[in-house]
Amino acid sequence: MPLTDDQLAEIEAARATPQPTLRAVAPGMEQHLYKAVPVLDHGFVRVIDYMGDDAAIVQAARVSYGAGTKKTRDDSGLIRYLMRHWHSTPFEMCEIKLHVKLPVFVARQWIRHRTANVNxxxxxxxILDREFYIPEPDALAAQSTVNNQGRGEVLQGEEAARVLEILKSDAGRAYNNYEAMLSQDGQQGLARELARMNLPANIYTQWYWKVDLHNLFHFLRLRADEHAQYEIRVYAQAIADMVKDWVPAAYGAFEDYRMGGVALSAKGVEVLKRRLAGEDVTQENSGMSKGEWREFVEVFG
Incomplete structure (x- = not known):
């Protein structure tokens, strides 16, 4: 179960006793406060607190650029301008604090985003709970033959069953040994800080993760992308749904210019110009590597 009965009771109590406030609130985010969104088999994401909204981004930008901007651009237009021209500071005026339960191997990938506060x-x-991430059969895939970081075809039949059984049995055996080594029940055993080293990377951990909107957008651009690893992508997608309700104008600009946009190298721009001029451009005469060319073709055909 993602949340214990005590945690669920605590959430219900918090939502049942709202407090008046003079601070700016985002109605779209208020509906998400404290609620746990299930992710994977035992994980979740929930909003603990947030600061700011679309108006906070605009307010910060107008302090930076002067009151005259209000006459020439509406709020949504200004936000799109900021996003389009990579003016990131106003987006840092919004922050969010999340409670996340996730497998350790996902956490180690996630922590590469070092521009956040984590506990x-x-x-x-x-003592960690006996909870492990065991993939669904359709998430079991072989190594990609063209991408050292990606997955290929989904495992089928006996091979899928064999891999699942190994994952389950190894996780259970490691946890049994972890419990057997602990200093408890009158046994001297090992200290918790030592016994934990025997636990598998698919065991669940939890943390509080606080980040500003600019750096959260960077996280989402990489981790909610279809090329990201599935196990972290589903967390990113759950967070993205919350952010969309929190700062709809900023998220719309983010979707347009970051998630839906394409960054071209100088070689890429040159190839497009040559194509528009009617030239038949191939990888061999493009000046691009095979990897660059493959990515270019995925977007432009």
Whole structure:
């Protein structure tokens, strides 16, 4: 179960006793506060707190650029201008704090985004629960033959069953040994900080993760992309749905210029010009590597 009965009761109590405030609130985000969105088999994402909204981005920008901008651009237009021209500071005026439960191997990928504040559940002080991420059959795939970081064809039949059984049995055996090594029930055993080293990377951990909107957009651009690893992508997609309700104008600009946009190299621009001029351009005469050319063709055909 993603949340314990005590945690669910705490959430219901918090939502049942709203407090008046003079701070700006985003109605779209208020509906998400505290609620846990299930992710994977045992994970979740929930909003603990947030600061700012679309208006906060505009307010910060007009402090930077002067009151005259209000006469020439409406709020949505200004936000799109900021996004289009990579003026990131106004987006840093919004922040969000999330409670996330996720497998350790996903957390180690996630933590590469170092522009956030993180506090993780400590297995030095506490005993981790017997909860492991076991993929659904359609998430079991072989190594890609063209991408060292990606997946290829989905495993089928006996091979899929064999892999699933290994994942389940290894996780269970490792946790049994973890429990057997702990200093508890009158046994001297190992300290928790040592016993934890035997746990598998698919065991679940939890953390609080606080980040500003500019850096959150960078996270979403990479992790909500269709090429991202599935296990982190589903978390990013759950967060993206919350952000869309929180700052709809900013998220719309983000979708347009970042998620739906394409960054071209100088070689890419030159190839487009040559194509528009009617020239037959191939990878061999484009000046691009095979990898660059493959990515170019995926977008422009």
């Amino acid at each position: 993780e559940y400590s297995a030095r002080y506490s």
